[in-house]
Amino acid sequence: MDAYISIKNVSHTYKNGVTAIKDINLEIYEGEVVAILGSNGSGKTTLVKHFNGLLKPTKGTIEVGGLNTKKEKISTLSSLVGYVFQNPNHQTFLSTVEQELSYGCKNLNMEEDEIEERVDKAIELFELHDRLEDNPFDLNSSQRKEVAMASIMAVSPKVIVLDEPTTGQDHKGCKRVLHLVQMFKDLGHTVVLITHDMNLIGELNCRTVVMNQSEIIADDKADQVFSDKGIMEEAGLQPPQITTFASKISTLNQEQTYLTIDSILKEIAVNQKEDVKIGTGS
Known part of the structure; x- marks a missing residue:
């Protein structure tokens, strides 16, 4: 199966001379959930902004859906790759939620019937029926972020x-983001996630790409990455707090990486059943 996003030997140097990513090779396939992790300045946001043409490679090539991003307009690539910014204020600017939902489709010159169908589906998925006439800037941060997602x-x-979907979210908001990703x-x-939220990645246990000093240093499932202390x-x-907590529980299998509370409770339940079998001699 061919990769939907193919990144070959890609580097990007900004006009000020800073090389933000260097010699990146990465393939992302249809239907994957991929988290891109790294400390500030590691290059993760620079990398992802190449996917829809916001940035062009200084060296190397990126293909999205078979299209070379160097040769395509941002409008073409945006129909293939939707980008939800960390701050929803950076992409919401119209006076009503309904206008926001239809803006992207209109910008791509879709037919009115298709726009209506697509907007209706987004309204249903995000349960926005009662907010269509609201000004996005009258909504709270979580609600504005959902409007931005719905417009995409x-x-x-x-x-x-x-991009950092759980920033500024309370526990309920973080659970909502998890639900939306799924x-x-x-x-x-x-789905491509740029995030520092290790708990979110732990819940998803998705493919996890780690960047450091402009390069990729790991690419594996989250449980494998988080168990590699080096x-x-x-x-x-830092791994999710629950992973660190689990490492302190001597009765758990320390060769296994626990990413969620449910995984710990499941292991404890299995151990209790084994203890009962031993106690009864069965």
């Missing part, structure tokens, strides 16, 4: 990029 969903790109995947989208230390990252 209306365009229905193959790839959805979420919903995007179930609807057939590829990689985590090199990247300046």
Whole structure:
């Protein structure tokens, strides 16, 4: 199977001479959820901004859906890769939620019937029926971020990029983001997450790409990455708190990486059953 996003020997140097990414090779496939982790300045945001043409490679090539990003307009690439910014204020600017939902489709010159169908689907998925006449700037941060996601969903790109989706969210908001990521995947989208939220990645246990000093230093499932102390230390990252907590519980299998409370409770339940069998001699 061919990769939907193919990155070959890509480097990017800004006009001030700073090389933000260097010699990156990466393939992302349809239907994947991929988290890109790294400390500030590691290059993760620079890398992802190449996916929809916001940045062009200084060296190397990136293909999205078979298109060379160097040769395509941002408008063309944006129909394939939707980018939800960390700060929703950077992409919401119209006076009503309904206008925001239809803006991207209109910008791509879709037919009115198709726009209406797509917007109606986004309204249903995000349960925005009662907010259509609201000004996005009258909504709280979580609600504005959902409007930004919904406007991207209306365009229905193959790839959805979420830049720090849980920043500023309370526990309920973080659970909502987890639900939305799973919903995007179930609807057939590829999801790329730029995040520092280790708990979110732990819940997803998705493919995890770690960047450090402009290069990729790890690419594996989250449980494998988080169990590699050398990689985590090199990247300046900490595993989810629950993983650290589990490492202190002597009755748990320390060869296993626990990413969620549920995984710990499941292991404890298994151990209790084994203890009962031994106690009864069965």
